[in-house]
Amino acid sequence: DVKVTQSSRYLVKRTGEKVFLECVQDMDHENMFWYRQDPGLGLRLIYFSYDVKMKEKGDIPEGYSVSREKKERFSLILESASTNQTSMYLCASTEIGGLSTDTQYFGPGTRLTVL
């Protein structure tokens, strides 16, 4: 079974703090993704990575950065948290696109509240 784990289920931070969200997958997947889920907006892609040290911006990268130093780990960084970054953050991983089924496997999510 594919397992994607996220470091925290719930997190409360203050405006201006630097926030790290960690994601680890155990299936040797090449591709990893960070989404945020907000009511009425669905899942929106923040950043993704298709290899170690490689990253690509998604649809809403502003205010975020990422790090992928090892294949199994993909970190999302909020450099200076703001209240509009209060959201559910979901990490996912998948095998290489193209001939794969493109099924993404998701972690349980981190509910981040910025006060």
Added chain:
Amino acid sequence: DQQVKQNSPSLSVQEGRISILNCDYTNSMFDYFLWYKKYPAEGPTFLISISSIKDKNEDGRFTVFLNKSAKHLSLHIVPSQPGDSAVYFCAATTRYNQGGKLIFGQGTELSVKP
């Protein structure tokens, strides 16, 4: 610009009846479509998918229909069960894109009443 749209935020159905969840897309390059199911406090899980070379794919109680000319797909759940109550996301992609990116809709919250 929302390339994948689920126009019904919620749907309520009686147990045993059919649930029909709809999804529309605008990008004619999409050639693979997926449905994910999400319970509260859990990550989405893959449910069923369909390639654009097909117009129907069935897996137990779940069937996905694709109408390419209308750029529309639907998920049918028959019979609906209370455990099906969840948020359902439709997603689309082009199979040979770099990185395996998916474009998700807004989600439809299904409530199946006993």
